[in-house]
Amino acid sequence: MNKLVLQDNTNIQDAISLLDKNGKGALAVVDLDNQLIGLITDGDIRKAFLNNNFNLNSIINNNPHKMSISSSKSQIVAQLKKIHRRHMPLVNNNNEFEKLYSLDEEEFNLKSNWVVIMAGGLGKRLKELTKDTPKPMLKIGKKPILEHIVEQFISFGFTKFILCVNYKSELIKNHFKNGEEFGVEIVYIEEKTKLGTGGALSLLNMQIKDPFFIINGDILTNINFNDLLNYHNKNNSDATMCIKKDLFQIPYGVVEKSSDNIFLNLVEKPQYTIFFNAGVYILNPETISFIPHNVYFDLPNLFQILNKNQKKCITYEIEDYWIDIGKKEDYLKANEFISSL
Incomplete structure (x- = not known):
């Protein structure tokens, strides 16, 4: 439930449904080969509704920060705090999505x-x-x-x-x-x-x-x-x-x-x-x-x-x-x- 597989018929309702189910406030967006292509957050959805924009492709962040699945927890936490983000997609050496790390319980102040x-x-x-x-x-x-x-x-x-x-x-x-x-x-x-x-x-x-x-x-x-x-x-x-x-x-x-x-x-x-x-x-x-x-x-x-x-x-x-x-x-x-x- 941490990822949204982007297909021709995938729409914003699919993203909202998955976001509601996983409760993390973010989804990694992947293609059919599980290649990471973006990130979408509940904040992105709120902005879309405020702007009356329901085009899923325009809502997705196609250039998210990402890190290797081999990164330690402390490295991931430090990077998230540094860039002031809550979510970090983790990928393998082939850019295949492995996990979405969420900084829900950590303080942001460096x-x-x-x-x-x-x-x-x-x-x-x-x-x-x-x-x-x-x-x-x-x-x-x-x-x-x-x-x-x-x-x-x-x-x-x-x-x-x-x-x-x-x-x-x-x-x-x-x-x-x-x-x-x-x-x-x-x-x-x-x-x-x-x-x-x-x-x-x-x-x-x-x-x-x-x-x-x-x-x-x-x-x-x-x-x-x-x-x-x-x-x-x-x-x-x-x-x-x-x-x-x-x-x-x-x-x-x-x-x-x-x-x-x-x-x-x-x-x-x-x-x-x-x-x-x-x-x-x-x-x-x-x-x-x-x-x-x-x-x-x-x-x-x-x-x-x-x-x-x-x-x-x-x-x-x-x-x-x-x-x-x-x-x-x-x-x-x-x-x-x-x-x-």
Whole structure:
């Protein structure tokens, strides 16, 4: 019921009947060979009646936006939001109609916030896996880590990306290009030398007006980025660092003693709760001025500098799925997680 087969005797009543039955507000229009030739919406029908025009061929949009059936949901959603449309016909390589995707439950507003992804790492701990491939381009399932990160942000309406690249950057650039294929905007910062997890921000040559995200290019997480941004704004924060809770167990009996060496107590293999830096941040644009220009600089150091300058720095605990793909066992775990979905 998502398509109208256009024949010599097909009329506007046929279109209205199918639109009424499918309830999606749109129909793909195909020929007898199932070739996509157009799109018709309930809005097109209303306009036709207002103009007293009942010629079906003149009502059909013969040049609709369309995408490949192999496109991911996040890519389709991002493109629909970008062109401010609700419906996207999906076709195969032969232009045969496969499916009509409808953006009924999604918000249309695109976020203005930029997302900076630190994708210049060597991945030395992954050894042979990163010999010919930059770590962010290692595949988790069928897609590179970096593509998973981009799609996660897209799903929350963030479509403006800055990729900071260094090691084998051409592989990243060739995959993502300017982002158009993913329905997003992508610009690149090329690090001529290694600049750590924050130094590349000093090379920004564009004006950023809103709080922006920074995420390491080897992080996979299911965090709700809208919730994180709202938390940052609600707390009037200058810089927000995401943290993750972990339990650390000391494998020995811990002895408590006085300053004059009197035995007080012994706790066998105690557990302590710690919080570690999760490699996801939000910064206000003015914090960039505290980053030294074009030198190696790790982003956690910025929080210490901001604290000394009486800027408000807060933390946000991640309780969702999170993994840092730093070692081979992490890479294998991430693949297991993706394959279980």
